[in-house]
Amino acid sequence: AQSVTQLDSQVPVFEEAPVELRCNYSSSVSVYLFWYVQYPNQGLQLLLKYLSGSTLVKGINGFEAEFNKSQTSFHLRKPSVHISDTAEYFCAVRASGNTGKLIFGQGTTLQVKP
Amino acid sequence: EPEVTQTPSHQVTQMGQEVILRCVPISNHLYFYWYRQILGQKVEFLVSFYNNEISEKSEIFDDQFSVERPDGSNFTLKIRSTKLEDSAMYFCASSLGQGPYNEQFFGPGTRLTVL
Numbered sequence: 706a707q708s709v710t711q712l713d714s715q716v717p718v719f720e721e722a723p724v725e726l727r728c729n730y731s732s733s734v735s736v737y738l739f740w741y742v743q744y745p746n747q748g749l750q751l752l753l754k755y756l757s758g759s760t761l762v763k764g765i766n767g768f769e770a771e772f773n774k775s776q777t778s779f780h781l782r783k784p785s786v787h788i789s790d791t792a793e794y795f796c797a798v799r800a801s802g803n804t805g806k807l808i809f810g811q812g813t814t815l816q817v818k819p
Numbered sequence: 820e821p822e823v824t825q826t827p828s829h830q831v832t833q834m835g836q837e838v839i840l841r842c843v844p845i846s847n848h849l850y851f852y853w854y855r856q857i858l859g860q861k862v863e864f865l866v867s868f869y870n871n872e873i874s875e876k877s878e879i880f881d882d883q884f885s886v887e888r889p890d891g892s893n894f895t896l897k898i899r900s901t902k903l904e905d906s907a908m909y910f911c912a913s914s915l916g917q918g919p920y921n922e923q924f925f926g927p928g929t930r931l932t933v934l
Contacts, residue, residue, distance in 0.1 A: 709861075737919040741925075746927060747927050748822075748823065748910065748924075748925035748926045748927045748928060749862075749910065749912075749925040750925070751922050751923075754919070754922075756919050756920065795862060797862075799919055801919075803875070804867045804869075804874040804875040804917060805850055805852060805867050805874075805875075805914060805917050805921075805923065806852075806864045806867060806875055806877075807854075807862075807864060807923065808864065809854075809861050809862040809863070810861065811860070811861050812861070812862070
């Protein structure tokens with residue numbers, strides 16, 4: 706079985722500051738890793754994913770994440786946030802070979818302040 | 820840009836009543852999913868569906884739940900006799916294929932409130 710832990714429920718940050726949202730996972734099999742964003746009253750939107758290859762992956766809106774197998778982590782980063790990045794962020798894993806089932810973390814609310 | 824839509828956005832029902840949550844997946848997608856999020860908790864997988872059959876279901880998806888693709892465009896989740904603990908946000912998702920390279924596109928959700 707897989708599980709995901711997002712260590713911070715809320716992350717307040719000032720505009721133009723860097724941010725890191727933390728995600729750790731556990732799994733006995735190989736996994737694929739995802740970050741989703743949810744803006745108010747909208748569905749979850751894929752930010753980026755790690756499937757294989759380079760451990761540093763870049764996504765939309767200037768976000769990037771680094772897969773660290775030894776630390777079982779997939780932290781999300783952005784060097785300079787904007788007010789419009791205020792949203793809920795979800796880390797998710799998917800076991801290789803399964804039917805598409807995503808296992809999500811609890812979510813982290815990013816609050817960008819002016 | 821194609822998107823997944825869900826209706827209604829908010830459904831209020833009495834305990835013991837049946838509810839049907841509706842989703843219209845992206846038109847050429849073949850794989851369909853339901854997830855739910857109880858307030859303050861994780862988004863949880865409920866069921867995946869392909870070729871008119873359930874591919875996988877979670878422990879949450881008991882006999883009170885059923886899914887159907889009645890007309891080739893809608894994808895529905897039915898809860899036969901709602902309980903208070905069914906109150907949650909329900910998300911529908913669809914994907915073109917099953918592999919991890921196929922993104923799951925999510926709808927905006929239906930908030931179900933059971934009184």
